Amino acid sequence: MKSNLKIRCMFTAPEPQTGMAQGFTPVADWGWASTEDEVHEEIESVKKDLGKIEKQFNNEVKFEGWDIVRNEDEILSKSFEIQTSDIDAVLLFPCTTNISYMHAFLTLNKHLIVFNKEYLKPFYGGNLLGLHFDWDLNQSNRSRWVSIVTDSYDSLSRKIRAIRAISRLKRTKILCIGPLHQHIGGKTLRRGSYEAVRNAQEKLGLAIEFASLEEFKREIGKTEVSDEIKQVHKDFMEKAKEIDSSVKEKEALEAVKVYFAWKKMIERTNSNASTISCYQTKIIDEIDTTPCYALSKLNDEGIVTGCEADIDALVNLLIASYVADKPVYMGDPIFTEASNKMINAHCTCPLKLKGYNKENEPYVATTHYESGKGLAVQTIMEVGSEITVTMLSPDLSAIVITKGIITKSDMRYPACRVQVEFEVKNSSEFIHQCKIHIPFIGHMINVIGDYSREIAEACRILNIEPIVV
Structure with missing residues (x-):
C-alpha cells in the first residue's frame, strides 16, 4: 500500500x-x-x-x-x-x-x-x-x-x-473470510480471537469486514478457468525451480482460480488486507484445493494477507510489511533451547521477500502439506540473509523482536513446505519473553533485513510494548 x-x-x-x-x-x-x-x-x-x-x-x-x-x-x-x-x-x-x-x-x-x-x-x-x-x-x-x-x-x-x-x-481495511482462529491466546470457542479483533479496532483503528466461507465458495464457483488463469498457472509452473510430484494440474488450476476469486472479493469490498479461515474449517475439502498460492500472490502484489484467520498474526504482518515496505513471511515457529537456532515453517510464502520491485526468490511448486492438495509456494530463502523476527501477543500489549541470520532453507522436513532455519544470538531470552507474552499458539513473522528498530518504534508509538532481544 x-x-x-x-x-x-x-x-x-x-x-x-x-x-x-x-x-x-x-x-x-x-x-x-x-x-x-x-x-x-x-x-x-x-x-x-x-x-x-x-x-x-x-x-x-x-x-x-x-x-x-x-x-x-x-x-x-x-x-x-x-x-x-x-x-x-x-x-x-x-x-x-x-x-x-x-x-x-x-x-x-x-x-x-x-x-x-x-x-x-x-x-x-x-x-x-x-x-x-x-x-x-x-x-x-x-x-x-x-x-x-x-x-x-x-x-x-x-x-x-x-x-x-x-x-x-490507519488506512487499512481487512477482509476476513470465515470465522476466526479458535485458539488465539489459548482460549477455545473463538473467544480469544474476537477479543483480538476488538483490540485491533480500538488500539490501531483497523476496519474489518467479514465474509462467510459460503460467499467465498460462491465466488469461486462463478469464476471460470479463463485463458488468463491458464496463463498465470503456466507461467508459475514454468518458472519453478522444481515441481513436486504431489501437484495435480486440476487442483493447481483451481488454486489459481481461488486467487482470482479472492482478489475480486477484496476489490469489491474496497479492502487492502485479508485473511481466511482455511485450516480449521472444511473449506479445503469443499473446494478441493487450497488458498496457499493465492496468499503468496496477494502478498507479492502488496495486499498483506495472512493464514488461518489469525488476527493478531495479521496485525504483526501489517506492521512488519508496512515498516519494511516489502512482503513478509508468516509461519509456525519451532523452538529449541539446546541451540541458538529456530525454524519457521508454513505452506505459503511470498516470492518478493527482498522488495516489491526485486526479483522473485527461487521456489518449488508443491502442495499444502497436511492435505496434499492444491498449489503451494515453497519459497527458498537465501542462506546468510539477515532477518528480523517478531511475535506479537494476542492482546496486542507486547511484541518480542530479535534479529537472526538464515542458516538453512529448503530442508524438506516432514512439516509445512516452506522451512527456514535461522540463528539468533540470544534465543534463550527470546524464548523466555515469548513464554511470558505469547501464552499459547502464536505465528512468527520474518522479514528480510534488519528492521528491529523501526518495528520497535512503530509499536512504541502504538502503545505496544517492544521487547527487543
Missing part, C-alpha cells in the same frame, strides 16, 4: 528579551542562533537534507510548513489548524532554548519528532532540554507521543518508516 506521508516542519527562533530573568538581564540564549535570519539560513540547509530523505522514500514523504515560532502563544495560534489537518507528524528543530513552552507542542495532537543538533553543526539550544522532555513524559506513560533524534538523519529516516507504517495502518 502506498500513501503520501505529510510531515510539518517547525523551527524555534530567539525572541528579544526584556526586563529581568532569574535575577539578571539576559544577553544570550542557548544555541548558535541569535537572530531570526540565522534560523532562516538553517531552514534552507535543512531543506536540502530533508530533500535527500524524500528521494530515499521515492517522494512518498513530503516535508512542508517551515514554520518559525518564538513563544507559547505562536505555537497555540497554529494548534487548531495543525490538529485538524491531514499531516501525519510534526518535525521540530529546536534552534533555541524552549523549556518554557515545549509542552505546548503536545496540543498539536500529532506525533512529534524533535531533531536536535549537538555534534552536527550548528549547535541547537534545544540540547538543554534534549531527552529530558522524553523522560518527563515517560513519568506519565506518554513518551509514545514524542520521538527524539540527535544528529542523525539516518535515525530520522527510521522514525519516518515507523510513522509511515502507522499511517498505512
Whole structure:
C-alpha cells in the first residue's frame, strides 16, 4: 500500500528579551542562533537534507510548513489548524532554548519528532532540554507521543518508516473470510480471537469486514478457468525451480482460480488486507484445493494477507510489511533451547521477500502439506540473509523482536513446505519473553533485513510494548 506521508516542519527562533530573568538581564540564549535570519539560513540547509530523505522514500514523504515560532502563544495560534489537518507528524528543530513552552507542542495532537543538533553543526539550544522532555513524559506513560533524534538523519529516516507504517495502518481495511482462529491466546470457542479483533479496532483503528466461507465458495464457483488463469498457472509452473510430484494440474488450476476469486472479493469490498479461515474449517475439502498460492500472490502484489484467520498474526504482518515496505513471511515457529537456532515453517510464502520491485526468490511448486492438495509456494530463502523476527501477543500489549541470520532453507522436513532455519544470538531470552507474552499458539513473522528498530518504534508509538532481544 502506498500513501503520501505529510510531515510539518517547525523551527524555534530567539525572541528579544526584556526586563529581568532569574535575577539578571539576559544577553544570550542557548544555541548558535541569535537572530531570526540565522534560523532562516538553517531552514534552507535543512531543506536540502530533508530533500535527500524524500528521494530515499521515492517522494512518498513530503516535508512542508517551515514554520518559525518564538513563544507559547505562536505555537497555540497554529494548534487548531495543525490538529485538524491531514499531516501525519510534526518535525521540530529546536534552534533555541524552549523549556518554557515545549509542552505546548503536545496540543498539536500529532506525533512529534524533535531533531536536535549537538555534534552536527550548528549547535541547537534545544540540547538543554534534549531527552529530558522524553523522560518527563515517560513519568506519565506518554513518551509514545514524542520521538527524539540527535544528529542523525539516518535515525530520522527510521522514525519516518515507523510513522509511515502507522499511517498505512490507519488506512487499512481487512477482509476476513470465515470465522476466526479458535485458539488465539489459548482460549477455545473463538473467544480469544474476537477479543483480538476488538483490540485491533480500538488500539490501531483497523476496519474489518467479514465474509462467510459460503460467499467465498460462491465466488469461486462463478469464476471460470479463463485463458488468463491458464496463463498465470503456466507461467508459475514454468518458472519453478522444481515441481513436486504431489501437484495435480486440476487442483493447481483451481488454486489459481481461488486467487482470482479472492482478489475480486477484496476489490469489491474496497479492502487492502485479508485473511481466511482455511485450516480449521472444511473449506479445503469443499473446494478441493487450497488458498496457499493465492496468499503468496496477494502478498507479492502488496495486499498483506495472512493464514488461518489469525488476527493478531495479521496485525504483526501489517506492521512488519508496512515498516519494511516489502512482503513478509508468516509461519509456525519451532523452538529449541539446546541451540541458538529456530525454524519457521508454513505452506505459503511470498516470492518478493527482498522488495516489491526485486526479483522473485527461487521456489518449488508443491502442495499444502497436511492435505496434499492444491498449489503451494515453497519459497527458498537465501542462506546468510539477515532477518528480523517478531511475535506479537494476542492482546496486542507486547511484541518480542530479535534479529537472526538464515542458516538453512529448503530442508524438506516432514512439516509445512516452506522451512527456514535461522540463528539468533540470544534465543534463550527470546524464548523466555515469548513464554511470558505469547501464552499459547502464536505465528512468527520474518522479514528480510534488519528492521528491529523501526518495528520497535512503530509499536512504541502504538502503545505496544517492544521487547527487543
